[in-house]
Amino acid sequence: MTTEKRPQILVTGAAGTLAQQVINQLRDTCDLVAVDFREQVWLGDDIPSYCIDFxxxxxxxxxxRFHFDGVIHLGRIMSSQETRLSRYNANVLGTQKLLDLSHKYNVQRVIILSTFHVYGAVPYNPAMIDEAAPLKAAGLTMDLVDSVELENLANIYLWRYPHLNITILRPCNIVGPGVRNAMSTLLSSERAPVLAGFSPMMQFIHIDDMADALVLAYRRNHKGIYNVAPSDWVAYQKALDLCGCKRVPILSIPPIVPRTLLRLLNLRRFPPYLMDFFKYPVIIDGRAFAREFGFQPKRSLDEIFHYYLENKHPV
Structure with missing residues (x-):
């Protein structure tokens, strides 16, 4: 009697909480190899882990060595990390190397984590942004150029090498325990800045649900580009209230003013490249992913905000 061969999967960004949740979901049914270019992490004796520059x-x-069947690429450096050049080398050139090797060694499934930030935040965005919308972020700020180029690169490989079965996911704000992005930092603060006169609608997805979405994307082979977001949203200032944050209004113009005031007040700062996302709503349409993959978030906004209400971090 022969046993079915377990898929061999490479997971990048292994030092991140999201990658570790994905690994925990797959470890019972797949043989995993973990990689991160920032640090080596121990994930158990059953999972080889490496710190390697792509x-x-x-x-x-x-x-x-491992003859991978699939790749789950979560190792994107956020725009608030590293220098612009190092981000470009890691996010764009590193991803290109990853995709070239996936093609060369006959990988049959590739999942790439992107971000809704690639759409850009502008006052004339449509009420619901679907996957066919243009990616405007690169024209608005240099700090998101690498994110857009990563997507453009993945899109080229998606059509040039159909056997890779590439799926690109664009999630909304990922939040919850262990998440260290800009939005999670603001929600966990005792005091959080708001831009005077602005309170855009926002979407939030719990890290548990995002891990579920990535595992679903790997297991159900529907290549293409998909937004990942719940069907509800809330105004930014309302979200702060529900998280127990004291709102501190900040003037939004000229651009140097909010940065200077936040530094003087010793407040958590808006990353400069995300400033417009705290002015204008960027609501993405996640219905295609929900339909194709049978995805339904399990964590409500109330549950998300209750976590931050109970877990405050002083400035």
Missing amino acids: NKRVFEDLFR
Whole structure:
């Protein structure tokens, strides 16, 4: 009697909480290899873990050794991390190397985590943004150029190499325990800035639900580009109230004013590249992903905000 071969999957960004949740969901049914270019993490004796720069020759050795069936690429550096050049090298050139190796070694499934930030925040965005909308972020701020180029690159490989079965996910704000992005930092603060006169509608997805979405995306082979977001949203200032944050109004113009005031008040800061996302709503339409993959978030907004209400971090 022969047993069915377990899929061999490479998971990048292994030092992140989201990647570790995905790994925990897959470890009973798949053979996993974890990689991160920032640090090596221990995930148990059953999961080899490496700290490797994707652009180094040693990265290809992993593909030769393990014969990956699939890749789940979560190792994108956020725009608030590192320098612009190092982000470009990691996010764009590193992803290109990953996709080239996936093609060379006959990988059959690739999942790439992107972000809704690629749409850009502008006052004339449609009420619901679907996957066909143009990616305006690169024209608005240099700090999101690498995110848009990563997507454009993945899109080229999606059509050039159909056997890779590439699925690109654009989630809304990912929040919850262990998340260290800008939005989670603001929601967990005792005092949080708001731009005077602005309170855009926002969407939030719990990290548990995002991990579920990634696992679903891997297991159900529907290649293409998909937004990932719940069907409800809330105004930013209302979200702060529900999280128990004291709102501190800040003037939004000229651009130097909010940055200077936040520094003087010793407040959590808006990342400059995200400033417009705290002015204008960017509501993405997640119905295509829900329909194709049978996805339904389990964590409500009330549950998300209650976590931050109970877990405040002083400035």
